[in-house]
Amino acid sequence: MYQYNMLMDKRSGITLLLLLCQNACFLSASNPLLQSVACEGQSASLSCDWGFIHVIDANYGRNDGRICSAGQRHESLSNVHCFQKTSLQTMTTRCNGRKSCSVQAVNSVFNDPCYGTYKYLQVSYQCRPLKQSVTCESRQSVIKCESGVVAVHHANYGRRDLQLCPDKYVKNSDCYSPQTASISSRCDGRKYCVLTASNSVFPDPCFGVYKYLEVTYSCK
Template sequence: MFPSTMLVQKLSGVTLLLLLCQHACFLSACDDAKQSVTCEGDSASLSCGSGFINVLCANYGRTDGETCSAGKPPGQLSNVHCSSETSLQTTATRCNGRESCSVPAVNSVFNDPCFGTYKYLDVAYECLQSKQHITCEGFRGDITCEEGVISVHYANYGRRNLATCPHELATTAHCYSNRTDRMRSRCNGKKSCHVLASNSEFSDPCVGVYKYLEVTLLRMSLSMIRIRR
């Protein structure tokens, strides 16, 4: 067997496995999980009336021939093994820890996993009872738990809206820098945690933009947060 043939088969196997995992994830999602399906070119709107978004599964591509098929020629619907590997990470980065979010279902956001196929964004998410706290750039956040220990659900250093920490340099609402792992390594399991919201601490994801550190904590583990200069 030629090496190129083996590579194609290997890649096909990986793609199939990814699709099967995505399918299993949507099937096994909790009964109370919410689902959003958005056709290519539109924007998905996720929201939680109570709590904060936690994305369970996401796929930008096509896994059946019926969804978002109205008015489309058969040739754009025939590929039902289409999945963008960045779907979950991209959607989670834009939405996790927020009460609501909007995600454009377009190739420029997710790249194009299957050229010529009309795609859609399928998202399953839940609403967690957690608490969100903000530390503006240049300030220090002191997180202290009187009962239990700190548990970070999500953290972003950047800017996801223009209203938070208003500033003359708040010029964009699309500055994403996922710092969940870093905050978890520094704070999880502790009674208190102190962090400076600064470029020197987290690096600068958008030069010239005034940023903030956005941390979502599991509500049951948080008792108090103090922000000071």
């Protein structure tokens, strides 16, 4: 009987491992990790045919001597320990929750982590099935879940797109005030949540620009 129980335990363990593997493999296949690389001076383009961008990792610098090396002097490629710690934050602020985004690989965006080294921007991201809410400045909206509760993925008050809440006088689409933590604290775990896009609620990140509150979320 002891041997029989041991055999059944082993079979149960193997079955569980197979189920876990199948589930992980399915998730990996249905939501693959995507890559974008841009040499210094160029732009990294991220896009999702479905869902919204979620940046996993990013670095503006150099950790490989071969990437973006064509036509460059050896001394500008020799430092392969060049990392900009704020790269991930910069990319999530500019790209998370969008269908597509383009970010220049330049020192003016990321700051120079290693002077004299020819750098590149390398980004890993996924496309995630999320809901989106856009509230134009001075207006209110409601996000809600018919099933489950709200879980905020990303929020920004400002302007990252000229097409959303259009205004013919608006020329600037580089206006960022990340509000993920603020909106999460108000909305996470609730069936619905009222959103107000106003300078009286959020600090004004770009005076004179017609802004909007952009939120991506899921129902859990």
